[in-house]
Amino acid sequence: xxxxxxxxxxKKQLNEINKVNNKQLSLEHKKLKEKYLEVLMLPDKFNTYxxxxxxxxxxxxxxxxxxxxxxxxxxxxxxxxxDEFFSDIYNENFxxxxxxxxxxxxxxxxxxxxxxGTLFIKYFLDRIExxxxxxxxxxxxxxxxxxxxxxxAIDGITNDIDHEFGFFTKHADxxxxxxxxxHQTGLQVIQKIVxxxxxxxxxxxxxxxxxxxxLHGRDVNYGNKIVAAKCWNILCALRDWAKDNNKKNFTVxxxxxxxxxxIDSIVSNxxxxxxxxxxxxxKDSRNHELIFFCKYPTNIYSKYHRMxxxxxxxxxxxxxxxxxIHKEEYQNNLKSLNIEITYKYLEEELNKxxxxxxxxxxxDNKLVSTxxxxxxxxxxxxxxFNTLRM
Numbered sequence: 286x287x288x289x290x291x292x293x294x295x296k297k298q299l300n301e302i303n304k305v306n307n308k309q310l311s312l313e314h315k316k317l318k319e320k321y322l323e324v325l326m327l328p329d330k331f332n333t334y335x336x337x338x339x340x341x342x343x344x345x346x347x348x349x350x351x352x353x354x355x356x357x358x359x360x361x362x363x364x365x366x367x368d369e370f371f372s373d374i375y376n377e378n379f380x381x382x383x384x385x386x387x388x389x390x391x392x393x394x395x396x397x398x399x400x401x402g403t404l405f406i407k408y409f410l411d412r413i414e415x416x417x418x419x420x421x422x423x424x425x426x427x428x429x430x431x432x433x434x435x436x437x438a439i440d441g442i443t444n445d446i447d448h449e450f451g452f453f454t455k456h457a458d459x460x461x462x463x464x465x466x467x468h469q470t471g472l473q474v475i476q477k478i479v480x481x482x483x484x485x486x487x488x489x490x491x492x493x494x495x496x497x498x499x500l501h502g503r504d505v506n507y508g509n510k511i512v513a514a515k516c517w518n519i520l521c522a523l524r525d526w527a528k529d530n531n532k533k534n535f536t537v538x539x540x541x542x543x544x545x546x547x548i549d550s551i552v553s554n555x556x557x558x559x560x561x562x563x564x565x566x567x568k569d570s571r572n573h574e575l576i577f578f579c580k581y582p583t584n585i586y587s588k589y590h591r592m593x594x595x596x597x598x599x600x601x602x603x604x605x606x607x608x609x610i611h612k613e614e615y616q617n618n619l620k621s622l623n624i625e626i627t628y629k630y631l632e633e634e635l636n637k638x639x640x641x642x643x644x645x646x647x648x649d650n651k652l653v654s655t656x657x658x659x660x661x662x663x664x665x666x667x668x669x670f671n672t673l674r675m
Contacts, residue, residue, distance in 0.1 A: 333470065335358075338364050339478060341470075341518065343522040343525040357370060369511075372510045383521050412438045412442065416434075423513050428509055432512055435513070435517065435520055440452045452523070453476075472522055487504055491507050541589060543591070548661050551578075552661045554660075554661060559578075564604075568605070573595070578666075580664055580665040598671070599670070605634070609624050617655050618644060618645035618646070621640055623638060625638050626638075630673060637672075641664055642669070644663060644664070646661075647660050
C-alpha cells in the first residue's frame with residue numbers, strides 16, 4: 286500500500302494533545318485531534334465487522350483501505366463483496382512491499398542487533414524462500430499449492446517466536462496488551478476460527494483457511510483466491526504481532542545512558558542546521574556522533590549499544606550525497622522529508638528516493654513544542670534507511 290499509518294505513534298501524539306486543555310488548543314490541533322480519533326476507532330470497528338470472516342486490522346494497515354471496506358459493508362451488508370475487495374487488495378504490489386520489509390534486513394546480523402522489535406524478522410527470513418514460492422503460486426493462481434505453504438510459514442514463525450506453541454494449537458495466546466493486532470478482537474479471533482476441527486470430508490467451496498481441513502484433506506475444495514488472500518492477511522498481521530510480542534521480552538542493561546547534555550553538545554535545535562549536520566555525519570561512516578540523532582528512548586539503550594546498532598545498520602553502506610526533494614510539515618514538531626540519496630552498497634553506486642520522518646521530542650521520546658528547550662530533533666534510523674539494503 287502507498288500510505289501506511291503508524292497507529293501506535295498516532296496514539297502517543299493524541300495523548301500529548303489531550304494533556305492540553307481543549308480551550309487552549311489551536312484550530313490546527315483540534316482538527317488533528319478529530320482526525321486521530323477517527324483513525325484510531327477504525328481497527329476495532331473493522332474487526333467487529335470482519336474478524337469472524339478472517340480479515341483483521343493490524344498496525345501497518347492503510348487506514349483508507351479500512352475505511353473504504355467499512356463503508357462498503359455498511360452500504361451493501363455483503364461479506365462476499367468484502368472478500369472480493371480484499372482479495373484484490375492482496376495483489377503483487379502489496380505482497381512485494383511486505384516481502385521487501387523483510388528482505389531489507391537480510392544483512393543486518395539480527396541475532397546481535399540490539400533493537401527492540403527487530404530480532405523477530407529472522408524467523409520470517411528463515412522462511413523467505415517458502416514465502417517467495419507462495420507468492421509466485423498465488424500470482425499464477427495456483428492456490429492449491431500456495432495456501433499450504435503460507436499455513437506452514439505462519440505456524441513455524443509463531444512457534445519460533447512463542448518457543449512453545451504454533452499458530453494452529455489451541456493453547457496459543459495471541460493477545461498482547463496495548464497492541465492493535467494483539468487485541469482480543471484481532472489475531473486471537475482468527476486463530477480460533479482457522480483452528481477449528483474439520484472431521485468430515487466436504488466438497489463444498491470454502492472461504493476460510495481452515496488449517497486442519499486443508500492439510501488433513503477434509504476440505505477438498507479450498508483452492509481459491511479468497512482463502513489464499515486471507516492467508517496473506519494472517520501472515521502480514523503476524524509480522525506486526527511478532528514485533529509487539531518481541532518488545533515485552535527484550536531488555537538491555539544500560540550502564541551508560543545518553544544524557545540531554547550529551548545531545549545538546551552535538552544536535553542543533555535549529556531544524557535546518559540539524560538536517561545539514563545529520564547529512565554530513567551520515568557521509569562520515571566513522572562518526573559515532575550519529576547516536577545522538579537517534580529516536581529511541583535513552584533509558585533503553587546505552588551509548589555502546591547505540592553505536593553497535595548503527596554500525597550494523599550501515600554496514601556495507603557509504604553515503605555520498607543527499608538532496609531534499611520535498612518537505613512537509615504536519616505540525617511544528619513533526620516533519621516529513623522526501624530525499625534523494627546517492628550511496629554505495631557493497632561497492633555498487635546507487636541512487637534512491639526515500640521518505641524520512643523527523644520529530645522534536647524530549648529525552649523520553651515525548652513530543653514537545655519546538656520552543657521547549659528539553660526537546661531536540663531526532664529520527665528512527667531503521668525506519669528511514671533500512672530499504673537502502675534492498
